[in-house]
Amino acid sequence: MNASRFRRGLFLTTLLGLVYLVHDYATTSWIDPTMPLSGTVSIDGKPMTKGLVRFISMDPDLPKAYGSYVKDGRYEVPAEFGITPARYQVEFSSIGAEDLQRMLDSKGALTEVQEEIPARFNRNTEVEIDLSAGNVLHADFDLR
Known part of the structure:
Protein backbone atom coordinates (compact mmCIF):
# COMPACT_ATOMS: atom_id res chain seq x y z
CA MET A 1 0.00 0.00 0.00
CA ASP A 32 5.70 35.39 -30.72
CA PRO A 33 3.84 38.17 -28.93
CA THR A 34 2.07 40.37 -31.45
CA MET A 35 0.33 43.72 -31.34
CA PRO A 36 -1.91 45.70 -33.67
CA LEU A 37 -0.61 48.87 -35.30
CA SER A 38 -2.44 51.69 -37.04
CA GLY A 39 -1.76 55.25 -38.07
CA THR A 40 -1.61 57.74 -40.89
CA VAL A 41 0.67 58.30 -43.87
CA SER A 42 1.04 61.69 -45.51
CA ILE A 43 3.31 63.03 -48.22
CA ASP A 44 4.38 66.64 -47.78
CA GLY A 45 1.53 67.10 -45.31
CA LYS A 46 -1.19 65.64 -47.60
CA PRO A 47 -2.78 62.24 -46.85
CA MET A 48 -1.50 59.42 -49.09
CA THR A 49 -4.62 58.48 -51.07
CA LYS A 50 -3.70 54.83 -51.74
CA GLY A 51 -0.75 52.51 -51.46
CA LEU A 52 1.09 50.12 -49.20
CA VAL A 53 3.14 50.38 -46.04
CA ARG A 54 5.57 47.54 -45.23
CA PHE A 55 7.38 46.89 -41.95
CA ILE A 56 10.55 44.84 -42.49
CA SER A 57 12.33 43.52 -39.42
CA MET A 58 15.91 44.73 -38.90
CA ASP A 59 16.59 41.84 -36.50
CA PRO A 60 18.46 39.02 -38.33
CA ASP A 61 17.02 36.52 -35.84
CA LEU A 62 13.48 37.67 -36.61
CA PRO A 63 13.20 37.79 -40.43
CA LYS A 64 9.59 38.94 -40.62
CA ALA A 65 7.70 41.51 -42.62
CA TYR A 66 4.23 42.92 -42.16
CA GLY A 67 2.17 45.23 -44.29
CA SER A 68 -1.07 47.03 -44.82
CA TYR A 69 -2.89 48.89 -47.55
CA VAL A 70 -3.11 52.65 -47.19
CA LYS A 71 -6.44 54.25 -48.06
CA ASP A 72 -7.26 57.91 -47.57
CA GLY A 73 -4.09 58.36 -45.53
CA ARG A 74 -4.83 55.59 -43.00
CA TYR A 75 -3.41 52.11 -42.49
CA GLU A 76 -4.09 49.33 -40.00
CA VAL A 77 -2.41 46.03 -39.16
CA PRO A 78 -5.14 44.26 -37.15
CA ALA A 79 -4.40 42.28 -33.99
CA GLU A 80 -4.89 38.89 -35.69
CA PHE A 81 -2.05 39.79 -38.11
CA GLY A 82 -0.22 41.77 -35.45
CA ILE A 83 3.36 42.95 -35.53
CA THR A 84 6.03 41.30 -33.40
CA PRO A 85 7.93 43.78 -31.20
CA ALA A 86 11.24 44.64 -32.94
CA ARG A 87 12.99 47.43 -34.90
CA TYR A 88 11.69 47.83 -38.47
CA GLN A 89 12.54 49.58 -41.70
CA VAL A 90 9.37 51.07 -43.12
CA GLU A 91 8.74 51.10 -46.88
CA PHE A 92 5.96 52.97 -48.62
CA SER A 93 4.52 52.46 -52.10
CA SER A 94 1.88 54.32 -54.05
CA ILE A 95 0.83 51.09 -55.75
CA GLY A 96 -2.52 50.23 -54.19
CA ALA A 97 -4.84 47.25 -54.09
CA GLU A 98 -6.54 48.25 -57.36
CA ASP A 99 -3.19 48.47 -59.16
CA LEU A 100 -2.15 45.06 -57.88
CA GLN A 101 -5.47 43.55 -58.98
CA ARG A 102 -5.08 45.12 -62.44
CA MET A 103 -1.60 43.59 -62.72
CA LEU A 104 -2.96 40.16 -61.72
CA ASP A 105 -5.87 40.43 -64.16
CA SER A 106 -3.54 41.27 -67.05
CA LYS A 107 -2.15 37.68 -66.84
CA GLY A 108 1.40 38.54 -67.79
CA ALA A 109 0.60 41.37 -70.23
CA LEU A 110 2.72 44.45 -69.67
CA THR A 111 0.81 46.74 -67.33
CA GLU A 112 2.11 50.24 -66.61
CA VAL A 113 2.10 51.10 -62.92
CA GLN A 114 3.78 54.30 -61.83
CA GLU A 115 5.51 54.46 -58.43
CA GLU A 116 5.04 57.97 -57.06
CA ILE A 117 6.92 57.56 -53.77
CA PRO A 118 10.59 58.64 -53.83
CA ALA A 119 13.15 55.83 -53.45
CA ARG A 120 14.30 57.14 -50.04
CA PHE A 121 10.87 56.08 -48.69
CA ASN A 122 10.53 53.00 -50.90
CA ARG A 123 13.19 50.40 -51.77
CA ASN A 124 16.02 52.55 -50.33
CA THR A 125 13.99 53.59 -47.32
CA GLU A 126 15.50 55.78 -44.65
CA VAL A 127 12.47 55.40 -42.38
CA GLU A 128 12.80 53.25 -39.27
CA ILE A 129 10.58 52.62 -36.27
CA ASP A 130 11.38 50.97 -32.95
CA LEU A 131 8.49 48.79 -31.80
CA SER A 132 10.68 46.60 -29.57
CA ALA A 133 9.09 47.85 -26.34
CA GLY A 134 5.79 46.31 -27.46
CA ASN A 135 3.68 49.26 -26.35
CA VAL A 136 3.42 51.32 -29.57
CA LEU A 137 -0.05 50.84 -31.07
CA HIS A 138 -0.20 53.95 -33.27
CA ALA A 139 2.42 55.42 -35.59
CA ASP A 140 2.01 58.33 -38.01
CA PHE A 141 4.40 58.99 -40.90
CA ASP A 142 4.83 62.30 -42.75
CA LEU A 143 7.10 61.74 -45.73
CA ARG A 144 8.94 64.98 -46.55
Whole structure:
Protein backbone atom coordinates (compact mmCIF):
# COMPACT_ATOMS: atom_id res chain seq x y z
CA MET A 1 0.00 0.00 0.00
CA ASN A 2 2.85 2.37 0.81
CA ALA A 3 4.51 1.68 -2.59
CA SER A 4 1.22 2.30 -4.37
CA ARG A 5 0.87 5.71 -2.71
CA PHE A 6 4.45 6.52 -3.60
CA ARG A 7 3.89 5.64 -7.29
CA ARG A 8 0.68 7.67 -7.41
CA GLY A 9 2.45 10.68 -5.86
CA LEU A 10 5.40 10.31 -8.21
CA PHE A 11 3.04 10.08 -11.20
CA LEU A 12 1.13 13.23 -10.18
CA THR A 13 4.33 15.15 -9.50
CA THR A 14 5.76 14.13 -12.88
CA LEU A 15 2.50 15.03 -14.64
CA LEU A 16 2.36 18.46 -12.99
CA GLY A 17 6.01 19.05 -13.91
CA LEU A 18 5.34 18.18 -17.56
CA VAL A 19 2.26 20.43 -17.67
CA TYR A 20 4.33 23.29 -16.23
CA LEU A 21 7.15 22.74 -18.78
CA VAL A 22 4.74 22.64 -21.73
CA HIS A 23 2.97 25.78 -20.51
CA ASP A 24 6.25 27.60 -19.88
CA TYR A 25 7.63 26.65 -23.29
CA ALA A 26 4.42 27.61 -25.11
CA THR A 27 4.20 31.02 -23.50
CA THR A 28 7.84 31.99 -23.97
CA SER A 29 9.41 30.40 -27.01
CA TRP A 30 7.33 29.47 -30.00
CA ILE A 31 4.47 31.93 -29.70
CA ASP A 32 5.70 35.39 -30.72
CA PRO A 33 3.84 38.17 -28.93
CA THR A 34 2.07 40.37 -31.45
CA MET A 35 0.33 43.72 -31.34
CA PRO A 36 -1.91 45.70 -33.67
CA LEU A 37 -0.61 48.87 -35.30
CA SER A 38 -2.44 51.69 -37.04
CA GLY A 39 -1.76 55.25 -38.07
CA THR A 40 -1.61 57.74 -40.89
CA VAL A 41 0.67 58.30 -43.87
CA SER A 42 1.04 61.69 -45.51
CA ILE A 43 3.31 63.03 -48.22
CA ASP A 44 4.38 66.64 -47.78
CA GLY A 45 1.53 67.10 -45.31
CA LYS A 46 -1.19 65.64 -47.60
CA PRO A 47 -2.78 62.24 -46.85
CA MET A 48 -1.50 59.42 -49.09
CA THR A 49 -4.62 58.48 -51.07
CA LYS A 50 -3.70 54.83 -51.74
CA GLY A 51 -0.75 52.51 -51.46
CA LEU A 52 1.09 50.12 -49.20
CA VAL A 53 3.14 50.38 -46.04
CA ARG A 54 5.57 47.54 -45.23
CA PHE A 55 7.38 46.89 -41.95
CA ILE A 56 10.55 44.84 -42.49
CA SER A 57 12.33 43.52 -39.42
CA MET A 58 15.91 44.73 -38.90
CA ASP A 59 16.59 41.84 -36.50
CA PRO A 60 18.46 39.02 -38.33
CA ASP A 61 17.02 36.52 -35.84
CA LEU A 62 13.48 37.67 -36.61
CA PRO A 63 13.20 37.79 -40.43
CA LYS A 64 9.59 38.94 -40.62
CA ALA A 65 7.70 41.51 -42.62
CA TYR A 66 4.23 42.92 -42.16
CA GLY A 67 2.17 45.23 -44.29
CA SER A 68 -1.07 47.03 -44.82
CA TYR A 69 -2.89 48.89 -47.55
CA VAL A 70 -3.11 52.65 -47.19
CA LYS A 71 -6.44 54.25 -48.06
CA ASP A 72 -7.26 57.91 -47.57
CA GLY A 73 -4.09 58.36 -45.53
CA ARG A 74 -4.83 55.59 -43.00
CA TYR A 75 -3.41 52.11 -42.49
CA GLU A 76 -4.09 49.33 -40.00
CA VAL A 77 -2.41 46.03 -39.16
CA PRO A 78 -5.14 44.26 -37.15
CA ALA A 79 -4.40 42.28 -33.99
CA GLU A 80 -4.89 38.89 -35.69
CA PHE A 81 -2.05 39.79 -38.11
CA GLY A 82 -0.22 41.77 -35.45
CA ILE A 83 3.36 42.95 -35.53
CA THR A 84 6.03 41.30 -33.40
CA PRO A 85 7.93 43.78 -31.20
CA ALA A 86 11.24 44.64 -32.94
CA ARG A 87 12.99 47.43 -34.90
CA TYR A 88 11.69 47.83 -38.47
CA GLN A 89 12.54 49.58 -41.70
CA VAL A 90 9.37 51.07 -43.12
CA GLU A 91 8.74 51.10 -46.88
CA PHE A 92 5.96 52.97 -48.62
CA SER A 93 4.52 52.46 -52.10
CA SER A 94 1.88 54.32 -54.05
CA ILE A 95 0.83 51.09 -55.75
CA GLY A 96 -2.52 50.23 -54.19
CA ALA A 97 -4.84 47.25 -54.09
CA GLU A 98 -6.54 48.25 -57.36
CA ASP A 99 -3.19 48.47 -59.16
CA LEU A 100 -2.15 45.06 -57.88
CA GLN A 101 -5.47 43.55 -58.98
CA ARG A 102 -5.08 45.12 -62.44
CA MET A 103 -1.60 43.59 -62.72
CA LEU A 104 -2.96 40.16 -61.72
CA ASP A 105 -5.87 40.43 -64.16
CA SER A 106 -3.54 41.27 -67.05
CA LYS A 107 -2.15 37.68 -66.84
CA GLY A 108 1.40 38.54 -67.79
CA ALA A 109 0.60 41.37 -70.23
CA LEU A 110 2.72 44.45 -69.67
CA THR A 111 0.81 46.74 -67.33
CA GLU A 112 2.11 50.24 -66.61
CA VAL A 113 2.10 51.10 -62.92
CA GLN A 114 3.78 54.30 -61.83
CA GLU A 115 5.51 54.46 -58.43
CA GLU A 116 5.04 57.97 -57.06
CA ILE A 117 6.92 57.56 -53.77
CA PRO A 118 10.59 58.64 -53.83
CA ALA A 119 13.15 55.83 -53.45
CA ARG A 120 14.30 57.14 -50.04
CA PHE A 121 10.87 56.08 -48.69
CA ASN A 122 10.53 53.00 -50.90
CA ARG A 123 13.19 50.40 -51.77
CA ASN A 124 16.02 52.55 -50.33
CA THR A 125 13.99 53.59 -47.32
CA GLU A 126 15.50 55.78 -44.65
CA VAL A 127 12.47 55.40 -42.38
CA GLU A 128 12.80 53.25 -39.27
CA ILE A 129 10.58 52.62 -36.27
CA ASP A 130 11.38 50.97 -32.95
CA LEU A 131 8.49 48.79 -31.80
CA SER A 132 10.68 46.60 -29.57
CA ALA A 133 9.09 47.85 -26.34
CA GLY A 134 5.79 46.31 -27.46
CA ASN A 135 3.68 49.26 -26.35
CA VAL A 136 3.42 51.32 -29.57
CA LEU A 137 -0.05 50.84 -31.07
CA HIS A 138 -0.20 53.95 -33.27
CA ALA A 139 2.42 55.42 -35.59
CA ASP A 140 2.01 58.33 -38.01
CA PHE A 141 4.40 58.99 -40.90
CA ASP A 142 4.83 62.30 -42.75
CA LEU A 143 7.10 61.74 -45.73
CA ARG A 144 8.94 64.98 -46.55
